[in-house]
Amino acid sequence: MPAIGYRDDCEGVDWARLKRDLAADGFDNGRTPAELERAFRASARAVFARDGGRVVGKGRALSDGVCNAYVVDMWTHSAWRRRGIGRGLLERLVAPLRGQHVYLFTDEREDFYAACGFRPRGTGLERLDGHWLGRFPPR
Numbered sequence: 001m002p003a004i005g006y007r008d009d010c011e012g013v014d015w016a017r018l019k020r021d022l023a024a025d026g027f028d029n030g031r032t033p034a035e036l037e038r039a040f041r042a043s044a045r046a047v048f049a050r051d052g053g054r055v056v057g058k059g060r061a062l063s064d065g066v067c068n069a070y071v072v073d074m075w076t077h078s079a080w081r082r083r084g085i086g087r088g089l090l091e092r093l094v095a096p097l098r099g100q101h102v103y104l105f106t107d108e109r110e111d112f113y114a115a116c117g118f119r120p121r122g123t124g125l126e127r128l129d130g131h132w133l134g135r136f137p138p139r
Contacts, residue, residue, distance in 0.1 A: 004050065058073060066100070
């Protein structure tokens with residue numbers, strides 16, 4: 001089995017294939033391939049795990065560059081889970097954010113994130129004005 005490679009840039013990502021893989025894995029939130037690319041390119045940090053040329057894991061961080069950062073869009077393809085890929089993504093995302101509070105909101109796998117050094121703090125809330133992505137009505 002070839003080693004998983006990590007890249008902290010968006011070059012060579014097949015956004016259409018990533019969108020299909022996310023949908024097949026039940027992790028699609030409605031963004032188009034172009035919207036996925038725009039979101040990742042606009043982030044302070046973006047890291048991809050690749051098996052050959054295929055993206056099998058991803059994550060990104062939003063940061064003010066001073067004291068607060070947020071890890072979002074964490075995903076490891078279901079066929080590649082339990083191989084340390086998620087931990088590798090997190091380590092590469094967080095390392096350059098030294099000295100910042102790094103927040104992570106999740107609906108599942110709190111045990112995994114706790115094992116990676118995250119701990120509960122406060123309560124996360126959300127607000128959506130209008131329609132999700134400007135096209136999906138509220139649920």
